[in-house]
Amino acid sequence: RDQDAGGAYIKTYLKDENIIKYNEKYIHTWPLHPYDALVDLIKEKKWDKLSIGLEMDSHYFTAYCYEKIKNGLPNAKIKDCERLVNWVRVVKSDAEIKLMKSAAEITKLGMEKAMDAINPGVRQCDAVSQIYSTLIKGTPEFGGDYASIVPMLPTGKGTSASHLTWTEDKFVEGEATIIEIAGTHKKYHCPMARTVLLGKPDQLKIDTMNKTIEALQAGIDATKAGNTADDVAQAFWKILDKYGIEKTSRTGYSIGIGYPPDWGEHTLNISKGDMTELKPNVTFHMIAVMQFGNWGVEASESIRVTDKGAELFYDFPKELRIKS
Numbered sequence: 001r002d003q004d005a006g007g008a009y010i011k012t013y014l015k016d017e018n019i020i021k022y023n024e025k026y027i028h029t030w031p032l033h034p035y036d037a038l039v040d041l042i043k044e045k046k047w048d049k050l051s052i053g054l055e056m057d058s059h060y061f062t063a064y065c066y067e068k069i070k071n072g073l074p075n076a077k078i079k080d081c082e083r084l085v086n087w088v089r090v091v092k093s094d095a096e097i098k099l100m101k102s103a104a105e106i107t108k109l110g111m112e113k114a115m116d117a118i119n120p121g122v123r124q125c126d127a128v129s130q131i132y133s134t135l136i137k138g139t140p141e142f143g144g145d146y147a148s149i150v151p152m153l154p155t156g157k158g159t160s161a162s163h164l165t166w167t168e169d170k171f172v173e174g175e176a177t178i179i180e181i182a183g184t185h186k187k188y189h190c191p192m193a194r195t196v197l198l199g200k201p202d203q204l205k206i207d208t209m210n211k212t213i214e215a216l217q218a219g220i221d222a223t224k225a226g227n228t229a230d231d232v233a234q235a236f237w238k239i240l241d242k243y244g245i246e247k248t249s250r251t252g253y254s255i256g257i258g259y260p261p262d263w264g265e266h267t268l269n270i271s272k273g274d275m276t277e278l279k280p281n282v283t284f285h286m287i288a289v290m291q292f293g294n295w296g297v298e299a300s301e302s303i304r305v306t307d308k309g310a311e312l313f314y315d316f317p318k319e320l321r322i323k324s
Contacts, residue, residue: 001027001034035065039072048073053081059261086267090254092281096188097304100256100283103190104302104313106144106183110135111192114151114181115321120173120198124153124166135183145184148263152180159195159296162289173199176320178298180287182263189255189263190313191285193300196321208245209297209320212288215239216299216318219251219270219286223303223310229274232286237272245290252286255302278305283313 001022008019022037042048054069055061070078092100113134117127131151138144154164156175163180171177175198182191197205215236222235229252236251252270255263263285268276270286287300299318304311 033064033068035068036072039068042073042076047076049075051077051079053079053084055083055085056080057083057266083266086265089256089265090267090276090282091279092256092283092304094281096256097281097283099186099188100190100302100304100313102139102142102185103144103183103188106135106138106142106185107181107190107192107302108183108314108316109139110151110181110183111179111194111316114179115194115196115323118171118177118179118196118198119323120171122171123168124155124171125168127171128153128166131179131181135181138183138185142185145187146260147182147184147189148258148260149182152178154178154296157294159298160291160294162291162296162298171198175199176202176205176295176297178296180298180300184258187257187259189258190302191255191263191287191300192302192314192316193287193289193298194316194318194321195297195299196323198323200324201322205295205297206320206322208290208292209299209318211239211243211245212290212297212299213318216286216288216301220301220303220310220312223278223286223305225278225280225305225307227278229268229270229276229278229284230272232278233270233272233274236270236286236288247288247290249289251288252284255283255285280306 005019005021022034026032026034026037110131114131117130128151136144150165152163153166154161155177158164159176159178176195178195180193182189218239219232219236222232240247250269250271254265254267256265282305285302290297302313
């Protein structure tokens, strides 16, 4: 689109001749669509009889986009790329690791602010405004970007549902709140989840969090180059099995650069049966979401795989934070 082409000139390393504009007539004028212009370009380049790879599960590749390609290029051989680029991104360069470490510094600041701002009688939205401000401000050395996902803040009964966001309701003494945020630098993410309890200590929640941390640590200890995602998952679930805790959801996923709506890379999962080999500079978010009917606790670590084992991106207490 002509008015947005400037962003490509400014923000990418593409040669000017490789930045192709399309006419405004394709914007929100159904049945015309920007993919009509793309189909015409492919025909102009005489690529319309070749194999064309599509990311069939891409967030912004709609069913209508697919129909335009399929119907507009009947002689092309359409193939699913099966997240080809995502898989290339799994192993990070040292430069990418450096950006993630910068993001981790911002994550710590954001979580410290969250722990400070969440108090009885405070509106959830007011606490999140402070968290957001901290995440965007960053540090004197580097600023923060917008994250792929907004701060998640399930509270009270909401802790049984992982991905709830804030409301204008006030925090209540006696209730727990799960905080999941990500510091972001140059679009590289480093997520963290922690749980805070307002009021008197709740021994059940304390014990459950300690068991959760033990399982997390077992997974961290199993993280090293040459092992698989399954090895990490088996170590994690071995601890849960010891305590008779049932958990059906995965407990981690690959992370790195990200844009809305997700900071996960949609490749490896820390779950039983995922035999993806862990290589040096693979990075993942190992998150223990523990839910029990109408309550839950949560803790996580963002991890870098090395030949010597797991390297944690930040050092922040995982224990249940009690503010009484």
